Amino acid sequence: MNSLKAAVIVFPGSNCDKDAYFALKTNGFKVQYVWHDFSKMLDYDLIFIPGGFSYGDYLRVGVLARFSPVMNSVEKYVLKKRGLIIGVCNGFQILTEAGLLPGALTVNTSHRFICKDIDLKIVNNKTPFTNSINKKIIRLPIAHKYGRFFSLKKDIAEDQIVLKYVENPNGSFEDIAGIVNKDMNVFGLMPHPERACTQILKNEDGNYIFRSIRRYLTSEQFVRN
Amino acid sequence: MNKEGKIFEFEIKVKLREGILDPQGTATYKVLKRLNYPVEDVRFNKSIKLLIKENNSQEAKKVAEEIAYKVLSNPVLEDFEVREITNGYMECEIGE
Numbered sequence: 001m002n003s004l005k006a007a008v009i010v011f012p013g014s015n016c017d018k019d020a021y022f023a024l025k026t027n028g029f030k031v032q033y034v035w036h037d038f039s040k041m042l043d044y045d046l047i048f049i050p051g052g053f054s055y056g057d058y059l060r061v062g063v064l065a066r067f068s069p070v071m072n073s074v075e076k077y078v079l080k081k082r083g084l085i086i087g088v089c090n091g092f093q094i095l096t097e098a099g100l101l102p103g104a105l106t107v108n109t110s111h112r113f114i115c116k117d118i119d120l121k122i123v124n125n126k127t128p129f130t131n132s133i134n135k136k137i138i139r140l141p142i143a144h145k146y147g148r149f150f151s152l153k154k155d156i157a158e159d160q161i162v163l164k165y166v167e168n169p170n171g172s173f174e175d176i177a178g179i180v181n182k183d184m185n186v187f188g189l190m191p192h193p194e195r196a197c198t199q200i201l202k203n204e205d206g207n208y209i210f211r212s213i214r215r216y217l218t219s220e221q222f223v224r225n
Numbered sequence: 226m227n228k229e230g231k232i233f234e235f236e237i238k239v240k241l242r243e244g245i246l247d248p249q250g251t252a253t254y255k256v257l258k259r260l261n262y263p264v265e266d267v268r269f270n271k272s273i274k275l276l277i278k279e280n281n282s283q284e285a286k287k288v289a290e291e292i293a294y295k296v297l298s299n300p301v302l303e304d305f306e307v308r309e310i311t312n313g314y315m316e317c318e319i320g321e
Binding site: 059060063067097103104106107108109110150151152171 | 245249252299
């Protein structure tokens with residue numbers, strides 16, 4: 001079996017790109033960085049949009065990155081269902097700004113930057129990103145000031161909600177921490193699975209997500225377009 | 226080739242929609258209340274100034290509205306208002 005190919009998109013200001021690279025490598029992916037001005041077809045099984053402060057988070061979090069050339073390629077990749085997309089933290093914000101996921105992310109109700117490990121309920125384990133999670137609760141780190149998810153109820157279906165906070169840290173709508181799009185090929189979440197995938201960090205729960213992605217991509221269910 | 230053109234000035238106000246919590250406003254409101262000001266509510270808006278080079282005011286306004294809609298505001302959270310600053314334009318030449 002050929003090894004799965006993953007791309008980590010790097011924007012000016014991304015700072016979790018190396019963690020993403022490390023986490024994917026640890027989980028057996030062949031990983032490449034892709035710079036934000038790349039405008040050709042993305043030929044990968046998985047696209048990882050990492051956290052950070054793309055374009056300094058000026059104007060609004062994630063919005064300036066959404067207009068960079070690589071995002072046109074990402075949109076085509078999603079529409080043609082070429083593989084899976086995961087956006088973490090700032091990556092999640094970029095995906096909502098691009099309209100690839102519903103809702104928006106805004107400032108925490110506490111108006112503070114929150115950095116800690118939190119418990120997350122797995123509310124849908126039937127997605128390509130969660131199929132190998134056999135636990136009800138996993139623990140992942142969060143680190144954000146603009147993590148309050150907001151959406152109108154009509155814009156998000158029940159099965160699109162994947163992760164919920166056990167104790168809502170930021171005031172997110174319905175305790176939502178992570179969602180997928182209707183086609184279930186795009187996943188956005190505020191917690192950082194890539195920061196929890198080795199024993200040295202005392203937390204390996206992030207691997208459940210990478211393992212799920214691997215399992216889906218190597219299953220017969222996945223047909224590459 | 227250069228052609229004659231004008232610069233029009235616009236102010237775009239981006240504000241949080243009704244019902245969306247504004248923690249910055251809430252914190253400021255609490256402080257003002259503590260200082261005994263008769264304040265009923267505080268909301269923070271963004272104000273963005275755009276200078277647009279166009280042939281006439283209507284075309285410039287169309288561009289300003291498009292920018293406000295597509296880039297400056299997020300319709301899930303925010304509304305915007307576009308206002309031309311009258312007599313604010315300057316004669317200039319539009320370059321190549």
